[in-house]
Amino acid sequence: MPRSKGPAQPPAETGPAAARHLPEATLVRLTQYLRALTELREAGRARASSEVLAEAAGVNSAILRKDLSLLGSYGTRGVGYETEVLAQRITECLGLTHEWRVSIIGAGNLGRALSGYGGFRNRGFSVVALFDASPDLIGRDVNGLRVANVAFLEDVLTFTRTNMAVLAVPGPVAQGLVDRVVRVGVRSILSFAPVVLQVPEGVTLRKVDLATELQILAYHAQQAAHADPERS
């Protein structure tokens, strides 16, 4: 479907800058609202109040209303939000009307886990290729994908029209693979390698470090313990 950015714009008084740079926390919540809306629509709900939607998303309803107002989406008093319209607005805001063709590089446990992750396809992402360097894995069928030889990375990325690459490889080989991926024009990269990676301007790189998630959890757990010592 053609990308119509109209509905994704914030109210005029907010200005386009706000649409350009939504806070990370808001982005995370938007993805939660989108998941909740999908569930509500599958349950046949054409409308949902901010309370119902907030409950389904596991978020405070006042925060939800504030987030959605940034997209110019205001619920109707007594009616709430139209689930289909709102899902479409969030989808457009997140850039998911774009067709994302994802190649996963690295068919180890993590790469295989990602290739089999059910949450991708129904949220605008198609996994089109899975790569590895190991002769034991190349040619094997993993979740319906045949593991491709990373030696042919450039050709397969081009052939599959990949526009998003996910790196599930050891740190030492990550930068070299990033460089190869960028050279064939892929501008969106998600890396699970726990190393700092350099990309040229115009390429968007996002890093997920599983140890970071544990460390942030540890921090919040410590704060909770301080806030209420008897619970620690």
Place this chain on the structure above:
Amino acid sequence: MPRSKGPAQPPAETGPAAARHLPEATLVRLTQYLRALTELREAGRARASSEVLAEAAGVNSAILRKDLSLLGSYGTRGVGYETEVLAQRITECLGLTHEWRVSIIGAGNLGRALSGYGGFRNRGFSVVALFDASPDLIGRDVNGLRVANVAFLEDVLTFTRTNMAVLAVPGPVAQGLVDRVVRVGVRSILSFAPVVLQVPEGVTLRKVDLATELQILAYHAQQAAHADPERS
């Protein structure tokens, strides 16, 4: 080692509240500084300038100085930061002087990937148990851990003194497992299940949804394309 929170306190004028609630983005960067400091120390560097540290962490040096000032850590002009002292302050701030004993529930591809993740141990986390419900996996050796039967979850969590649980299981079974984990006193839970989970007050739950990461990447990629259309 006993937890000394002294050095983790912010400058007096900032007030303890600031120490209690560091912004998420700052927390993520602190984990990046900690990783960079570990690398620098392994390379024998006793001191590092904010520029060197920022470069190693892949962060802007002005932001780094601002972040570290929140911990009351100020580099000495011409000398920089003492890598060991700074690493210790960040470690204390993140609550990593606490011994985190992690049990991973779910020994599928993701659980196996997590159990083998090298980045945990040297950052204060020991994986002490790995669980699954499948007879094909129970008893198997995975990364030096024998897969335990989830039927005995409570006993093993208690026996291993687990204080952090990681859920790598399908959505439908996640809440039931969270309830069981909480019942034996585990107060820190990291979930990879793409569902909303309820925990009682005093329990810290952090969710990682791999699709969320892709959606946030998609948003930033879209913004980069808008900012410079010729690059899209």
